[in-house]
Amino acid sequence: MSNATHQSRLSEVLKAYMRAHGLTRHEEMARVLGVDRTLVSKYLSGARVCRDVDQLRHFAEAMDLPPETFGLISPPDMAQAERDDAVTEWRLVRQTLNRNRHALTAAAARLYWDVIPIEGTTCITRPEWMASEPVDLDSIVLDFDGEADPPEINGGEAESDPYRPMRPNGERFGRYSQAIRAIAQPTLFENRTSYRLLDASFSDTTPRMSFGLTTYFDMVDVCEVVAHETASAWVAGQRERLDLQELPFRRRIGDLFDPRRRPILPSINTLTIRRAPEGDTFFLHRRGSTMVTLAAGLAHIIPAGVFQPAAIGQANIARDFDLWRNMLREFSEEFLDSPEHDGSSGTPVDYDDEPFRTLTEGRRAGKLKAWCFGMGIDPLAPAGEILTTVVIDSDVFDAAFPRLAPRNAEGELYPSDMGTVGIGWTDVNVRQALFREPLAAAAAACIALTWRHRDLLLE
Numbered sequence: 001m002s003n004a005t006h007q008s009r010l011s012e013v014l015k016a017y018m019r020a021h022g023l024t025r026h027e028e029m030a031r032v033l034g035v036d037r038t039l040v041s042k043y044l045s046g047a048r049v050c051r052d053v054d055q056l057r058h059f060a061e062a063m064d065l066p067p068e069t070f071g072l073i074s075p076p077d078m079a080q081a082e083r084d085d086a087v088t089e090w091r092l093v094r095q096t097l098n099r100n101r102h103a104l105t106a107a108a109a110r111l112y113w114d115v116i117p118i119e120g121t122t123c124i125t126r127p128e129w130m131a132s133e134p135v136d137l138d139s140i141v142l143d144f145d146g147e148a149d150p151p152e153i154n155g156g157e158a159e160s161d162p163y164r165p166m167r168p169n170g171e172r173f174g175r176y177s178q179a180i181r182a183i184a185q186p187t188l189f190e191n192r193t194s195y196r197l198l199d200a201s202f203s204d205t206t207p208r209m210s211f212g213l214t215t216y217f218d219m220v221d222v223c224e225v226v227a228h229e230t231a232s233a234w235v236a237g238q239r240e241r242l243d244l245q246e247l248p249f250r251r252r253i254g255d256l257f258d259p260r261r262r263p264i265l266p267s268i269n270t271l272t273i274r275r276a277p278e279g280d281t282f283f284l285h286r287r288g289s290t291m292v293t294l295a296a297g298l299a300h301i302i303p304a305g306v307f308q309p310a311a312i313g314q315a316n317i318a319r320d321f322d323l324w325r326n327m328l329r330e331f332s333e334e335f336l337d338s339p340e341h342d343g344s345s346g347t348p349v350d351y352d353d354e355p356f357r358t359l360t361e362g363r364r365a366g367k368l369k370a371w372c373f374g375m376g377i378d379p380l381a382p383a384g385e386i387l388t389t390v391v392i393d394s395d396v397f398d399a400a401f402p403r404l405a406p407r408n409a410e411g412e413l414y415p416s417d418m419g420t421v422g423i424g425w426t427d428v429n430v431r432q433a434l435f436r437e438p439l440a441a442a443a444a445a446c447i448a449l450t451w452r453h454r455d456l457l458l459e
Contacts, residue, residue: 009069009070010041010043010050010056010059010070011044011045011046013045013063013065013069013070013088014029014040014043014044015087016089016092017029017032017092017124019235019238020093020095020096020235021090021095021096021099022096022100022239026044027040031287032057032058032063032291033062033063034058034062039140039281046105050334053328056070059076064091064095065088065092065269066087068084069084069088079146081163083166083167083168083170084441086165086166086182087165087166089165090163090165090179090183090207090228091183091184093228093231093232093235094180094183094184094228094231095348096234096235097228097230097231098232098233098297098392099297100234101227101297101298101438101440102438103142103239103300103378104227104230104231104234104380104438105122105233105378105379105380105440105441106122106192106300107230107241107242108122108230108242108379108380109124109379109441110241110242111242111247112124112256112379113304113334115256116130118130118376118387118445118448118449119444119448119449119452120376120448121434121444121445121448122378122379122441122444123306123376123377123378123385123387123441123442123444123445124256124377124379124392124441125160125374125375125377126257126374127203128200128202128203129200129201129202129257129374129375129376130202130203130373130374130375130376131194131202131203131207131372131373131374132203132372133453133456134371134372134373134389134449134453134456134457135202135207135371135372135373136203136370136371136372137323137324137370137371137372137388138324138370139206139207139208140207140208140209140323140372141206141207141208141213142208142209142210142321142322142323143209143210143212144210144211144212144318144321145210145212146197146199146213147212147314148196148212148213149260151196151259151260151261151262151263152261152262153222153252153253153261153262153272154177154218154221154222154263155218155221155222155225156174156221156298157249157252159233159248159249159252160176160249160345162227162229163176163179163225163228163229163232164176164178164179164225164247165179165183167182169442174223175217176220176221176222176224176225177189177191177220177224177226178219180220180224182318186421187409188409188410190214190216191215191216191217191258192216192223192306192351193213193214193215193308193309193312193317194213194214194216194219194265194306194308194309195211195212195213195214195219195256195265195266195307195309195321196211196212196213196259196263196264196265196309197210197211197212197259197265197266197375197384198210198211198212198259198263198377198444199259200374201398202374202375206372206381207372209375211307211321214263214265214309215281216265216306218263218265219263219264219265219383219438221411222253222262223265223381223382223383224381225249226249226250226253226380226381226382227380227381228247229247229248230250230380232240233246233320253382256377256379256382256410257377262382264382264384265306265307265308265381265383265384266306266307266308266375266383266384266385266386267305267306267383267384267385267386267438267442268302268304268305268306268307268323268326268327268330268386268388269300269301269304269385269386269387269388269442269445269446270301270302270303270304270327270330270388270389270390270446271301271389271390271443271445271446271447271450272301272302272303272331272389272392273389273390273391273392273425273450273457273458274389274391274392274394274397274421274422274435275392275393275394276345276394276420276421277389277394277422277459278402278419278420279424279426280418280424280425280427280458281417281420281421281422281423281424281425282301282329282422282423282425282429282447283301283302283306283335283413283414283423284299284300284301284302284413284414284423284433284443285299285300285301285302285334285410285411285413286298286299286300286411286412286414287299287300287410287411287440288341293312293372297438298438298443299414299437299438299439299440299443300411300439300440300443301440301442301446301447302334302335302413303327303330303331303333303334303335304330304334304440304442304443305326305329305330305333305334307323307326307386308320308326309321310325310329310348310349311346311347311348311349312346313346315348316346316348317379319348319349323372323386323388324360324363324370325349325351326361326373327390328351328355328356328359328369329349330358331355331401332355332356332401333408333409334408334410335355335400335401335404335413336355336401336403336405337357337405337407337408337409342415350414354400355400357399358397358399358400359400360394362392362393362396362400367392367393368391368393368396369390369391369394369396369457370388370389370390371388371390371391371457372386372388373388373389373445373446373449374387374389375387376442376445378440378441378442379441380441385441385442385445387442387445387446387449387457388446389446389449389450389457391457391458394421396411397421404416404421425458430447430451433447
């Protein structure tokens with residue numbers, strides 16, 4: 001490939017990268033590349049040509065792009081060059097999505113005028129999905145339907161084509177999850193059997209949720225396409241207000257709360273409160289932007305995890321169809337950095353092991369209480385969110401978690417306040433979390449709801 005072509009692609013890629021990451025000044029791009037601002041200005045204008053192959057490779061690495069972006073491995077024909085450009089664009093939009101999920105979630109929430117924002121957060125809901133006050137986790141009736149009809153939308157529709165680029169062989173990725181695995185390559189990205197929401201009602205005296213089966217990738221193939229489409233429109237519009245008319249795949253889905261239209265695979269999001277004589281505390285978690293798929297790059301409550309069985313086989317699907325058991329596994333994985341129960345084994349989890357036993361015995365003794373507020377949806381990637389809080393007496397918490405892992409496979413735990421375990425549950429810290437942290441929508445909803453009902457939950 002000629003030097004002129006290298007230079008043309010360098011200028012185009014730098015401009016695309018700046019648009020994707022909201023960089024408006026040349027010195028910002030210079031910091032990414034590790035070069036002088038004037039050199040960036042010359043590259044962008046075409047006044048300076050980069051002939052150094054090693055320098056081009058360095059630029060590609062700094063922007064987390066493959067060297068083929070600058071033609072360092074020459075494409076055999078124009079069609080291949082176009083495919084490479086599409087993959088580069090996909091990668092840049094995906095970077096925009098993971099680095100701007102907080103702002104994009106707020107923009108997506110504004111698309112829906114007829115939904116209920118939970119406590120003023122970006123987590124949205126509908127009346128029958130929320131209880132009037134927190135309910136004990138055990139009061140929720142779970143129904144299972146193994147013969148439920150599949151949802152109408154699976155992510156392979158024509159409206160999703162722009163977000164499933166071509167493979168090197170010229171064929172389009174059939175599923176968005178395939179593109180993520182091949183291009184983005186997050187650290188944690190495994191397909192697992194999961195429980196698919198069919199119905200939810202918290203407005204009656206007996207809260208109830210119904211589930212069938214789906215897979216994690218079935219959800220990704222729809223919900224992350226919705227998010228990718230939103231990020232693409234956000235970049236193209238220079239971060240102006242989004243217009244639903246410019247989001248054909250989102251329009252195709254229609255009602256985000258209709259489980260017949262698309263797979264809703266909810267996560268169980270738990271705000272953990274440690275009750276102690278010296279003061280109550282809570283915990284936050286920074287989710288790595290390259291480590292996870294959902295809520296990547298955001299602050300989250302801990303634990304949070306998709307509702308799914310821990311092992312394969314019908315016996316395990318029935319055995320793990322339990323909200324509390326799912327929460328137990330996430331407590332172990334996220335607070336202790338225990339190996340993840342990834343659903344790939346046929347060996348069931350022994351819930352008599354630690355820390356499961358201590359937490360369950362604490363619950364039986366009334367020293368741990370698990371509450372549920374209902375369900376919501378993150379409007380950016382609408383997978384579904386079960387909103388819960390768990391209040392644990394400090395002696396039970398410390399016995400279950402004698403050592404908090406500062407980091408785990410999904411990210412890093414926020415540091416504890418001086419002299420205690422966790423972050424002080426105070427109005428100042430709650431306000432800081434809600435208005436200064438890039439919180440996931442479900443995390444903000446759980447924190448705000450727990451604060452609202454603190455007299456009941458922390459009596």
